[in-house]
Amino acid sequence: MALAKITSITGRGLTVPGNDIDTDRIIPARFLKAVTFDGLGEGLFFDARKAIADAGRIHPLDDSRFHGAKILLSGANFGCGSSREHAPQAIQKFGFRAVIAESYAEIFFGNSTTMGLACVSADRADIARLAAAIEADPYLEITVDLVGREVRFGGQRIPLTMRDSARDALVHGRWDSIGELLDGREAVAATAARLPYLAAPQK
Amino acid sequence: MPQSLFQKVWQAHSVGQLASGQTQLLIGTHLIHEVTSPQAFGMLRDLGLKVAMPHRTFATVDHIVPTDQRSEPFSDPLADAMIKELRKNCAAHGITYFDLASGRQGIVHMVGPEQGITQPGTTIACGDSHTSTHGAFGAIALGIGTSQVRDVLATQTIALGPLKVRRINVEGRLRPGVYAKDVILHIIRTLGVNGGTGFAYEYGGEVFDRFSMEERMTVCNMSIEGGARVGYVNPDETTFTYLKGRPYSPTGAAWDEAVVRWRATASDAGCHYDDVVTLQGADIPPTVTWGINPGQGIAITETIPDPAKATAADEKASIVEALAYMKLTAGAPIKGTKIDVAFLGSCTNARLSDFKEVAKYLKGHRVAPGVKAIAVPGSQMVGRLCAELGIDRVFRDAGFEWREAGCSMCLAMNPDKLVGDQLCASSSNRNFKGRQGSPTGRTLLMSPLMVAAAAVAGGVADAREIFGVNN
Numbered sequence: 001m002a003l004a005k006i007t008s009i010t011g012r013g014l015t016v017p018g019n020d021i022d023t024d025r026i027i028p029a030r031f032l033k034a035v036t037f038d039g040l041g042e043g044l045f046f047d048a049r050k051a052i053a054d055a056g057r058i059h060p061l062d063d064s065r066f067h068g069a070k071i072l073l074s075g076a077n078f079g080c081g082s083s084r085e086h087a088p089q090a091i092q093k094f095g096f097r098a099v100i101a102e103s104y105a106e107i108f109f110g111n112s113t114t115m116g117l118a119c120v121s122a123d124r125a126d127i128a129r130l131a132a133a134i135e136a137d138p139y140l141e142i143t144v145d146l147v148g149r150e151v152r153f154g155g156q157r158i159p160l161t162m163r164d165s166a167r168d169a170l171v172h173g174r175w176d177s178i179g180e181l182l183d184g185r186e187a188v189a190a191t192a193a194r195l196p197y198l199a200a201p202q203k
Numbered sequence: 204m205p206q207s208l209f210q211k212v213w214q215a216h217s218v219g220q221l222a223s224g225q226t227q228l229l230i231g232t233h234l235i236h237e238v239t240s241p242q243a244f245g246m247l248r249d250l251g252l253k254v255a256m257p258h259r260t261f262a263t264v265d266h267i268v269p270t271d272q273r274s275e276p277f278s279d280p281l282a283d284a285m286i287k288e289l290r291k292n293c294a295a296h297g298i299t300y301f302d303l304a305s306g307r308q309g310i311v312h313m314v315g316p317e318q319g320i321t322q323p324g325t326t327i328a329c330g331d332s333h334t335s336t337h338g339a340f341g342a343i344a345l346g347i348g349t350s351q352v353r354d355v356l357a358t359q360t361i362a363l364g365p366l367k368v369r370r371i372n373v374e375g376r377l378r379p380g381v382y383a384k385d386v387i388l389h390i391i392r393t394l395g396v397n398g399g400t401g402f403a404y405e406y407g408g409e410v411f412d413r414f415s416m417e418e419r420m421t422v423c424n425m426s427i428e429g430g431a432r433v434g435y436v437n438p439d440e441t442t443f444t445y446l447k448g449r450p451y452s453p454t455g456a457a458w459d460e461a462v463v464r465w466r467a468t469a470s471d472a473g474c475h476y477d478d479v480v481t482l483q484g485a486d487i488p489p490t491v492t493w494g495i496n497p498g499q500g501i502a503i504t505e506t507i508p509d510p511a512k513a514t515a516a517d518e519k520a521s522i523v524e525a526l527a528y529m530k531l532t533a534g535a536p537i538k539g540t541k542i543d544v545a546f547l548g549s550c551t552n553a554r555l556s557d558f559k560e561v562a563k564y565l566k567g568h569r570v571a572p573g574v575k576a577i578a579v580p581g582s583q584m585v586g587r588l589c590a591e592l593g594i595d596r597v598f599r600d601a602g603f604e605w606r607e608a609g610c611s612m613c614l615a616m617n618p619d620k621l622v623g624d625q626l627c628a629s630s631s632n633r634n635f636k637g638r639q640g641s642p643t644g645r646t647l648l649m650s651p652l653m654v655a656a657a658a659v660a661g662g663v664a665d666a667r668e669i670f671g672v673n674n
Contacts (some may be wrong), residue, residue, distance in 0.1 A: 019521060020396055020496050024635040028642070029614045033267065033281035035241035035288045037349075047642035077397040080430065080496075081635060082614075083332035084239065085348035106400060106432050107332060110363075111348035165223040165364055174222055177362040178250070181354055184227050187218045188255075188360055191229050195215060196464060197325060198231055198259070 005173040006116055009098040010143045011070025013153075014060045015131040016045065021074055022081035023108060027090040029082075040086055041093030061094070065138035073131050074101040076124075079108025088112040098144045100127060100151060100160070113166040116175045120144055122151060126158035146171050205471035208324075208437055209368045209403045212343045212468060216326045218360055225362045231325040232342075233260040233355045234311045235298070237267055237289040238616070239330030243352035244292040252357045254296040259359060261320055262293050263301040265310045266616045270579050270606035273303060282617065296356075309582020309608045312336040312550040316420065317584050319449025322461070323438035324468035328355050333550050333632065335426040338435030339419035340442055341468055343403070345432060366433060367401055367477035372408035375484040380667040382560075383418035384552060384630065384650035386410065388490040388500045390422075391429040394480065396498040399431025402477070405470065406436050410484045416445040417554040424551045425632050428497040437469035491537050491663060492634050492648040494525030499634075501537060503653070503665045509533040528636055529645050530624065537663050540647070542628045544621060545576040545658035546639075547603070547651050549613035549631035553581030555588050557630070557651045562597040564652060564670035570602030571661030577604045577619065579611040603658070615640025628657035 031043035049059040060066055072091060078101040079087060088111050091099065098118040112119045122130075133154055134140055142153040146167055150157045169175040192198040206214075218227040235243075240262070247254070254260065267282040277283040286303075293300035301307040301314055308314070312333055315321040323341035327334060330352040337344035351361045373386060391398075404426050411419065419436045426434025436442075443462050446452045453461045488502035499521075501507070510526070510533060513519040526533055531540065547553070547561065558578065570576045578598045580586035586608055589595045595605045612619040613631035620640025621627055627639055627646050634646040647663060656666035666672055 018524070019517065022496070022633075022635045024614070024633065024638050028637055029616050030640070032238050033279070033285065033616060035284060036245060037242050047637045050642065077400075077430070080396060081332065081427075081633060083330060083334075083346040083348055083427075085242075085330075085350060088348075103397065103400070105397065105430065107346055107348060107427075111350065114348065114350040163364070165225050169223045172222075176350070177221060177223070177225070178350075178354055178357065180221050181227060181358040181360050181362060182252075184218050184358070184360065187227070188229060188358060191216065191218045192256075192359070195229070195231065196460070197322060198229075 003173040003176055004116065006118060006170040006175065007147050008143055008145045009070060009118060010141060011097065012066065012068060012139060013071040013073055013130065013134045013142045014066040014069035015073040015134060016060055017075060019075040020077045020080055023079055023084050023087035024081055026079065026087040027084065032084060032086050037086065037089045040090040044090040044094045068095065070095060070097045071142050071144060072096045072099045073127055074099065076102040078104050080105035083107045085111045088115055088117050092117050100130070100144065102127060109166070113169060114176055116170065118144060118146060118170055120160040120162045122158055122160050130158065205474040207368050207405060207470040207474045207476065208341055208435060208468055209343060209366065209405065212324055212326060213365060221362055223362065225364050227360050228326060228363050229360050230328045230355050231259065232320060232327045234315055234327065234329035234334070235260060235262045235352065236311045236331065237264050237285040239349050240292065240352055241285065241288045242349045243356055246353040247356055254298065254356045256359045257297040260298045260356065261301070261315070262289060262298055263308050263311050263314050264289055264303065266610045266614065268303065268609040269617050270609050270611050270619055273607060279618070306583050309584065310550045310553065310610055312424065313554065313581040313585065316340065316416070317449065317582060319446055319452035322446065323442060323465035328361060332427045333424050335432070335434045336420050336424040336550055338423040338426065338433055339416055341435055341438035341465065343433055343435065346427060366403040368405055369399070369402045369478040369480060370405045370407060370476040372479070372481040373410035373484050374408045374481060375410070377410060377484045377487060380489055380652070380672040381487055382650040382652065383414060383421035385487050385490045387422040387425040388492065388497065388648065389487045390482070391425065391498045392490065392500045393482065394429055396428065396496050397430040399426065399429040402431050403433035403435065404429070404431040405476070406434060408481070411436055415556060416441060417556040420554070421551055425497065428632060438465045439469070489650065489653055489666060491653065493529065493531055493537055495528055495634060495636050497632065497634060497648060499525055500648070503538055505537065507531050507533055507535050507537055538665060540663040541626065542574060542657050542662055543625040544627040545570070545574055545654050546612045546627055546629040546631065547577070547654050548579030548581065548611045550581060551632040552630035552651045553579060553585065555585050558585070558589050558594050559592070561651050561655045562594045564672065565601045565655050566597050568601055568659045570658045574658055574661055576602060576658040577606055577612065579606040580608050582608045612639050614638060628654045628663065630654045
């Protein structure tokens with residue numbers, strides 16, 4: 001199973017501001033009532049979008065200026081709470097290919113990486129600068145360069161950070177580890193045999 | 204060199220290093236439920252893979268099951284499709300499944316311990332962030348995503364980087380009316396909702412030494428709410444006593460050997476911790492959340508935070524956002540805030556001891572007019588034991604609806620939901636926006652006894668006053 005080498009993502013951006021944005025907010029639980037991940041994009045930030053629409057305003061995801069954005073900006077501890085992979089699935093199915101946030105909750109970060117959704121981190125001030133540039137020009141082209149470890153836009157550069165294991169996995173096309181895990185079959189059997197609770201016959 | 208439990212279990216289950224530098228970690232026990240597993244089975248089908256160790260995966264149904272009318276087909280066709288899919292997948296792959304008719308169904312994090320499937324020194328994974336619950340037994344228990352559920356099914360392993368270990372001591376004793384739930388809400392309030400990122404939390408100290416297994420589970424359950432993927436307590440006599448005689452616990456000579464092994468997995472004296480935090484049990488108050496994340500908690504005697512008094516811009520913004528959503532007033536006492544619903548349930552607090560403790564005080568009291576109060580045992584076994592002890596009667600007599608086992612109104616994937624902007628006093632684990640099923644519904648997290656006090660008073664109340672708690 002050859003995976004794409006994800007070395008950079010180029011596209012337009014959109015900001016969903018705030019810290020501690022949880023996965024219930026990213027995809028409310030009622031959208032999890034399904035046996036596939038199909039159609040999840042429509043549920044992305046559903047309640048937040050509706051609340052803002054009801055207040056007579058427009059959520060960035062519904063703002064035509066940002067249609068087609070591939071890069072999502074947000075704050076600290078993005079994706080906290082429930083482990084639902086439905087959250088990064090919804091983000092990806094909506095059309096995003098990368099997230100730039102100050103920091104991530106761990107399970108969300110791991111789920112995203114395994115799907116090939118790049119979650120990079122940057123300083124708060126840099127994210128604010130990029131967000132302001134997007135607001136001023138929604139058609140601004142942004143490049144998230146995983147190899148060069150920077151985000152480029154409108155002649156500016158901001159440094160990005162990402163856990164090495166995740167960055168390398170994306171860049172080298174190893175982000176979905178199932179193949180490698182399957183290759184370890186014999187070592188798995190050997191490890192299991194050394195553990196009494198796994199080696200013992202099952203009741 | 205002395206080692207922590209985390210290091211010992213991690214090393215024993217390390218299969219090897221992957222090209223990414225991550226570890227291929229063997230998962231001893233895999234638990235699945237209907238929400239995060241069907242897509243994983245679908246991926247297996249697409250890849251033409253089989254389940255590697257079907258006897259090491261156990262399934263039950265919890266999130267979507269109705270807690271009142273359980274006859275099938277369920278009135279919700281989506282829920283009905285999900286339970287059917289789980290049954291089909293378990294049958295096709297030879298996976299043990301605790302179905303509704305088994306008498307052993309319940310919230311997955313209740314079923315593992317009850318059945319003796321959850322054991323010390325093991326690795327456990329489940330597609331659910333509250334898998335950290337099982338750490339109460341001295342297991343490394345990880346919440347995982349669906350792609351990793353697929354990985355465990357196909358290989359019995361996952362790819363994972365190591366975690367640091369933070370030892371959290373709670374010394375001394377808790378004051379009367381203060382419970383395990385208050386301990387974890389206090390820890391999260393103190394260390395922050397992302398304070399645990401990158402860490403496993405090892406809980407210890409006198410308070411944990413004295414805690415029952417059920418109390419330890421309550422604390423470990425909410426580790427993830429503090430950002431820690433894993434939380435655990437070292438196994439001791441309390442652990443072994445709990446496990447003895449459970450359906451999947453070892454027996455005879457195997458039991459004796461297991462206890463020796465389990466004892467040896469506990470952290471060694473003098474082992475290295477990446478961080479140590481020590482709290483005093485006597486400083487922990489009955490705690491209630493007022494905001495939209497579990498770190499936004501205050502003592503029942505405190506007032507709701509005022510953004511004008513916040514020093515950091517971030518903090519100010521998050522208080523403003525939370526108060527706007529919660530429709531609460533800055534500076535007002537939390538006590539007396541009128542509630543609409545009282546929910547006693549969830550994998551955090553729906554065990555026998557939770558209902559027993561509340562029943563002790565609830566006798567002779569009535570739920571206030573206008574409050575909808577529901578009590579939902581976390582498992583069929585808890586429901587049965589409560590019935591045997593007459594506990595369900597106490598709740599019913601007080602005006603609670605007594606339901607059947609499931610996740611219920613914790614995340615409202617079944618018919619139990621808040622309506623509109625109802626305010627719910629809840630023994631669950633998350634107060635996120637919309638968490639309890641209504642996009643404008645509001646949740647206040649608290650201990651089971653505080654939920655009962657709120658139900659009786661019709662508003663947030665100090666259980667110590669309502670029930671005269673002073674033992």
